Amino acid sequence: MPRLRLTGRTLWITALIVPPLAVMATFVAYPIGSALAYAFYDWQGLQRGEFVGLQNFYNVLFTEPFASWTQRAFMHNIIVFFSLMVIQNGTGFILAYALWRELPGAAFHRVAVFLPVVLSTVIIGFLWKLFFHPIFGPVNQIFRGVGLDFLAQPWLGQSSTALGSLIFVNAWAWIGFPTLVFLAGMQRIPTELLDAARMETDSEWVLIKKIVWPLVAPSATVVFILLFIGSFNWFELPYIMVGLDGSPFGSTDVLGLYFYRTAFGNQSAGVQDFGNGSALAVLIFLFIAVVAAFWTVRLRKREIQL
Amino acid sequence: MKKYLVRSAALLGAVSMALPAFAQELSFWSWRQEDREQYEQFIADFEADNPDITISLETIEPQNYNTILSTALAGDSGPDIMMVRAYGAFETVAEAGYLMPLDEETVPGLADMPKPALEAETLRSDGKIYAVPFASQTMLVIYNKDIFDQLGLEEPETWDELLEVSQAIEDAGMYAFANGTGTAWQNETIVSALGSSIIGEDFYNDLMAGETDFTDPRFVEALEALVEISEYFPDGFTGLDYASAQQLFASGMAGMFAGGSFEIANFMSQNPDLDLGVFPAPVKEEGDQHLVGLFFDGGYAGNAQTEHPEAVQKFLSYLASQEFGQQFANSLGNISPIPGVEFEDPLLQEVAELNQNSIPYIMLVHFRYQEPSGSVLIQSEVQEMLAGGKTPEEAAQAVTEGIATYYEPFQQ
Structure with a gap:
């Protein structure tokens, strides 16, 4: 039956x-x-007030000072994304290539590069906060030790270096991830293809450009999209290292921190506003979803199926 | 089967109805994780006198306390008794109607409490009190007496003397101040701790009367003074976070720390050998009044939805009693606002005396109800000013403009 x-x-x-x-x-x-x-309601503390339509969205996008805070945080996310794209994914690709070609010590380096990825972000944040300590931090101690006193800066305390320091730490911690994904992609390339290519050219560059890069495109798609989402959701590391305010004076403020502070209030400074906070959350979500979806489709088209 | 169900339901009902008569179990939430032991003791004392009530304490991480409490209250799983913050952060919880209104009848201790303490826990919209205030905090300068004695220095009274003292400590190879501005809220505390006497009572009264704003020369002068004294903060102080600044002072590497009286207990626990002294913000001209910045920390509130309102009121009355205030002061080293409390610790006694001449910790007390709060503004503006990015006038201007977006007296 x-x-x-x-x-x-x-x-x-x-x-x-x-x-x-x-x-x-x-x-x-x-x-x-x-x-x-x-996001469509007015909030008095925890109490939902009346329906206000798009007022909260208008507040965070067009009323001062929220508008410039939103813009500032968004700009910082963009900076973070592009810097990490170059530093984390770019270097990740080069490292993956070096590991794939099995340069001396590849087995050791494979582990070493990936090791920080395993560490908890909380540990990484606290560790590097200590490293960057203006007085006792090893970073400044080393600079002073080798006579580069002018490089002994309060790295996390000045607007010119704070965001860069955070980006550096993030790249340090996460570089193993794109490396691993790229490496996996490279290992999938059939040796016959490479042997055939080697008969035509001696140049590593041509090999990378014509064979390796096009064939790891699926890995690149994954890594790019994840980095995009990660950069615009960036929260843990800045929260641990510079606090909810994006200290100093907002130089490291990103959308994640700004949203959290707005919605839940910053214990030592502000009040909570669920309405504006939810509006921000919705905007962040929409932005990430739309761009990531669009971009995934675009990148997928570029990929070659083996 | 059906019979069994009915029976067990009846049994359950009977038990739940009978329970309150046997023991009233109350839950109590606090963000003071470090004071857990002492609170267990307070509770034990209370339970000894009230055998029919048991209280279970739960401590929650302070940074997220309000968020967790708010969520729990909104989801009907909030505690019966809870610590709530003061001023704006108190209102976000109180305004939603989750807290039990209190008065002198239900909690007799409230009758004698000082007015500013009660105001910290009063909802502005209905004028009712919702919590028993528990501690006042004072913004002042804490100093290391050993270092002062060793260098033959005295508590500075005027701003010039403060500069001399700072120079002398620095000449001796130590940090004059341990303060850093890396943690945003530390920028607000130093304005009050070092600038209150320069800001002055007149400015405060004019501000409250709506006759002036923060661009007033009296306020700008305090900011200028702060820029001047930041010369004596450690090198790289813009990157020095709160915890490191505390350590610098607690380890005896720095002579002074501008901050809240809540630091004293902290310093003493980090380094019990410290001999500490306090002085109020120095004055610009000799003969001016010395002032400290004052605010109230939070209060104990009851849940409006509690199943045992009388037990809650009983416990709150205990928390508002002089007996408790005395215990609180002695074992936690905090200044209780309850009148008649004597402080064993001479340092606390001194702080309590300094409180007689005070102005409120302005941004927290009056401008932390709406965004952008005065605190958010002053923290980032002073941080930028001390990093050399803005002049005191520009910083004061930006603070005023930010508050003016919602505060009418500043809009003219």
């Missing part, structure tokens, strides 16, 4: 799909949906 079998099968599939769907709905879809709803 095929019909009964089919029902059993349907039941079975339903039983398997419903629990994860329910979890997704409760813990992902519902919070996003409710944040969306919150």
Whole structure:
């Protein structure tokens, strides 16, 4: 009786799909949906006030000083994204290539490069905060020790260097990830292809440009998109190293910090505003979702199937 | 089966109805993780006198306390009794109607509390008190007496004397001040700790009367003084965070720390050998009044939805009693606002005396109700000013403009 079998099968599939769907709905879809709803109301502390339409969005985008804070945070996210794209993903690709070509000590370096990725962000943040300490920090101690006193700066305390220092730490910690993904991509390239290419040219550069780079395109897509999402959701590292205010005077303020401070209030400075905070969250979410989706489609087209 | 269900439901109902009569269990939330032991003791004292009430204490990380509390209250899983903050951060919780209104009848201790303390826990919209205030904090300068004695220095009274003292400590190879501006809120504390006497009571009164704003020369002068004294902060102080600044002072490497009286207990626990003294912000001209900055930290509130309102009121009354205030002062080293409390510790006694001449810690007390709060503004503006990015006038201007977006008296 095929019909009964089919029902059993349907039941079975339903039983398997419903629990994860329910979890997704409760813990992902519902919070996003409710944040969306919150954004359209006025909030007095925790009390939901009246429906205000797009007022909260207008506040964070066009009223001063929120507008310039939003802009400033957004600009910083863009800087973070492009810097990390070059430093983290660029260097990651070069490292992956070096590891793939099995330069001396590759086995050791494979582990060494990936090691910081395993560390918790909290540990990395505290560690580097100590390293950058203006008085006792090893970074400044070393500079003073080798006579480069002018380089002994309060790295996290001046607007010119604070964001750069955070970007550096992030790259230090995460470089192993793009490296690993690129390396995996490179290892999938069939040796016949490479052997054939080697018969044509001796140049490593041509090899990279014509063979390796096009064939690791799927890895590049993954790494780029994840970096994009990560850069615009950037929160833990700045929170631990410079605090919720994006100290000093907002030079390291990013959308994640700005959203958190607005929605939940900064204990030592501000009040909480769920309305504006939710509006920010919705804007961040929409921006990331739209750009990431668009970009994924674009990058996918570029990929070559082996 | 059905019978069984009915029976067990009936049993459950009976138990839940009978329970309150046997023991009233109250939950109590606090953000003072470091004071857990002392609070357990306070609770034990209370339970000894009230055997029918048991209280379980839960401590929560301070940075996220308000968020966690707010979420719990909104989800009907809040505690029966809780610490709440003061002023703006208090209002965000109180305004939603989750807290039990208190008065002198339910909590007799409130009758004698000083007015500014009660105001910190009063909702401006309905004028009702929602929490028993627990500690006042004073902004002043804490100094290391050993270093002062060793160098033959005296507590500076005037700004010039402060500069001399600072120079002398620096000449002796130590840091004059341990303060750093890397942590944003430290920029607000130093304005009050070092500048209150220059800012002065007249400015404060004019400000409250809506007759002046922060571009007033009296306020700008305090900012200028701050720029001047920051010469004596450690090298690279813009990158020195709060915890490091505390360590510098606690380890005896620096002579002075401009900050809150809440630091004293902290310093003493880090280094019990420290011999500390305090002095109020120095004055510009001899003969001017010495002032400290004063605010109230928070209070104990009851949950409006609690199942045991009377037990909650009983416990709150205990927390408002002189007996508790005395314990609180002695074991936690904090200044209780409850009248008649005597301080064993001479340093606390001195702080309590300095409190007689004070102006409020302005931004927290009056401008932390709406964004951009005065605190947010002054923290980032002073941080930028001390880093050399802005002049005191520009900083004062920016603070005023930020507040003017919602505060009418500044809009003219």
